[in-house]
């Protein structure tokens with residue numbers, strides 16, 4: 001940024017230009033000063049002075065001589081010549097003073113006035129004694145005047161020669177008596193007739209006039225060259241300022257603009273004339289006015305200001321952010337003009353805003369990111385602390401989002417996240433914050449809660465909003481979300497801990513089976529620790545051969561025959577004992593270990609089935625639970641085929657169960673995969689049916705064999721009319737679609753009776769048998785009633 005403070009030379013130039021723009025002399029904004037006008041006005045002033053002196057001299061000398069013993073008389077004609085000359089000088093001097101603009105249009109106006117001056121001087125010389133006149137020196141004044149007014153040396157010399165010539169001519173006509181001599185007191189009258197005296201006198205005047213002409217033209221030449229150089233340099237500076245990229249303006253201490261360079265006029269959208277009508281402060285935005293006033297105030301006092309940032313308002317109301325400093329020109333210690341050199345920093349501001357956006361907002365969803373989240377959390381905590389209120393931190397994680405990303409591609413995943421972000425923002429108030437902290441994890445801060453149950457309401461609202469179908473391109477996607485909530489100050493006062501605790505609560509809700517929310521409870525820390533231990537040991541579980549399978553029979557309700565077994569995974573943890581899959585399957589899915597574990601289950605089940613078949617349990621079908629992650633595994637089909645071939649198992653003896661929620665998350669992909677498995681001859685069941693959002697149109701599209709009514713409905717069929725109605729509807733729908741329907745989680749006789757009455761095909765549950773270890777299966781199949789093999793084992 002150019003500054004005028006450090007460089008005295010440039011500061012002086014700016015003072016000169018300030019004068020030029022300010023028009024200080026006549027109180028109006030001045031156009032650039034015209035040199036010959038200035039000179040002519042100066043000559044006019046000098047001429048008035050000279051007339052005054054000459055007039056005073058003539059009056060006093062005339063009075064003295066007239067009333068003294070010398071006697072002094074002018075003839076009537078001579079008096080007329082004198083008065084006429086004085087009047088004509090006064091008239092044209094007045095004309096030059098007031099009508100210079102018009103007179104100066106004539107090319108030889110200056111020459112003309114000098115000529116008139118020469119005639120006047122000649123008349124003056126004549127009436128003041130001719131050859132003995134004391135006024136001959138005024139010829140020199142006129143010569144100096146011509147050197148001052150005329151650029152051309154020769155014109156000056158010519159006019160000097162005319163002066164000398166006229167003086168000579170006057171002496172000649174007086175000598176020969178063409179006009180009367182005016183005799184002066186103290187001067188001998190015979191001198192008027194002494195040609196030698198007259199010749200010497202003329203020579204003296206002509207010579208001095210010549211010297212005056214030569215010297216003054218030389219001096220004026222030097223002065224002119226210098227002022228030309230000055231003007232050129234001034235023009236260069238002006239040109240430089242005018243064409244500079246920076247925005248440069250000059251204004252009076254009262255704020256009236258007197259100069260604006262082209263860059264500024266262009267940026268502001270005004271033409272030069274409109275610009276000069278502006279008050280600078282009127283073009284500053286209200287937000288930037290304070291900084292502007294302070295800086296101008298400092299400059300008026302100290303001559304300069306610091307660099308400030310402020311905003312200019314353009315003609316069409318746009319805001320231009322600028323950065324620059326002020327410099328003040330002083331005259332007689334009074335501020336006369338203020339210069340402001342600034343530059344448009346729109347791009348820098350934009351870059352700063354973009355940087356801020358990048359640093360504080362998530363590029364994909366435009367929600368606040370982790371950095372801004374922490375900032376807002378601290379603010380919200382401070383507010384809650386001051387008001388004695390409650391703040392909630394809600395941690396959200398989309399269930400099985402990875403499947404969507406991996407099966408439909410990242411662009412679809414990204415758009416889904418954007419859709420989630422939009423819905424999330426619409427669920428919270430403006431004062432709340434919804435942030436994305438990475439992947440499929442979001443955090444919401446709810447400020448100023450009246451009571452903790454308000455957080456519960458928002459969590460439910462979010463669950464409902466996010467579970468409605470997301471239409472991304474041609475895909476109709478369903479997602480569920482697990483939510484954990486921590487409260488300030490109840491659960492913690494530290495922002496890190498609040499997020500951590502909401503995260504722990506979120507995992508608890510995920511373990512509960514997703515699409516739910518949980519408030520943080522202190523005992524969840526234990527679970528979090530257990531989760532940590534499990535995560536570490538899960539990696540070694542396969543190598544350590546710690547997994548085993550239990551089997552639960554599926555029974556035909558009308559005949560009582562065993563139709564299949566469901567293989568249920570168990571983990572025999574070295575320290576924690578036998579663990580249910582609910583405790584480690586979500587963890588395995590998160591860590592990706594579900595793939596090798598799932599492969600182990602498929603291979604193991606195929607091999608076990610073959611063993612059992614060899615033992616005589618022919619045509620036994622075993623169902624395996626599939627995770628959504630397994631389906632999107634690239635070589636999943638090949639792996640299944642290979643496992644069947646390697647073990648020699650008939651595909652008809654294998655069944656895959658996949659939950660309705662997983663299918664609905666990405667129906668197109670899942671249906672095509674399941675159809676391929678079905679084509680191999682493998683039996684397909686939809687698990688937990690009734691909890692997802694399957695539509696009949698989807699069901700029609702793939703050849704599923706069985707619908708499995710979720711145990712939450714079955715457990716309530718006796719007590720809840722709604723659950724009974726849902727179970728009834730699923731059975732009816734299965735029957736009309738020609739699908740088998742199996743009810744899971746049957747625990748009581750009453751439930752069995754209900755299902756029988758509704759003509760449900762099959763059942764599975766503790767009422768008939770708990771899952772049992774493989775060694776019990778052969779025994780069970782041989783007709784032994786095993787009611788509780790897990791506890792018995």
Ligand SMILES: Nc1nc2c(ncn2[C@@H]2O[C@H](COP(=O)(O)O[C@H]3[C@@H](O)[C@H](n4cnc5c(=O)[nH]c(N)nc54)O[C@@H]3COP(=O)(O)O)[C@@H](O)[C@H]2O)c(=O)[nH]1
Nearest residue numbers: 568569580581582601625626627687744745746747765766
């Ligand atoms: N991806 C894989 N998921 C698996 C695998 N093995 C099991 N699972 C899934 O884990 C969930 C929990 O299973 P589990 O603890 O084994 O519970 C099963 C049964 O024990 C239980 N069940 C059966 N009958 C009853 C009953 O009468 N009452 C009652 N309260 N529970 C009962 O239900 C679970 C079987 O459910 P489902 O699969 O929906 O038929 C569970 O979701 C398993 O799917 C695996 O190898 N891979």
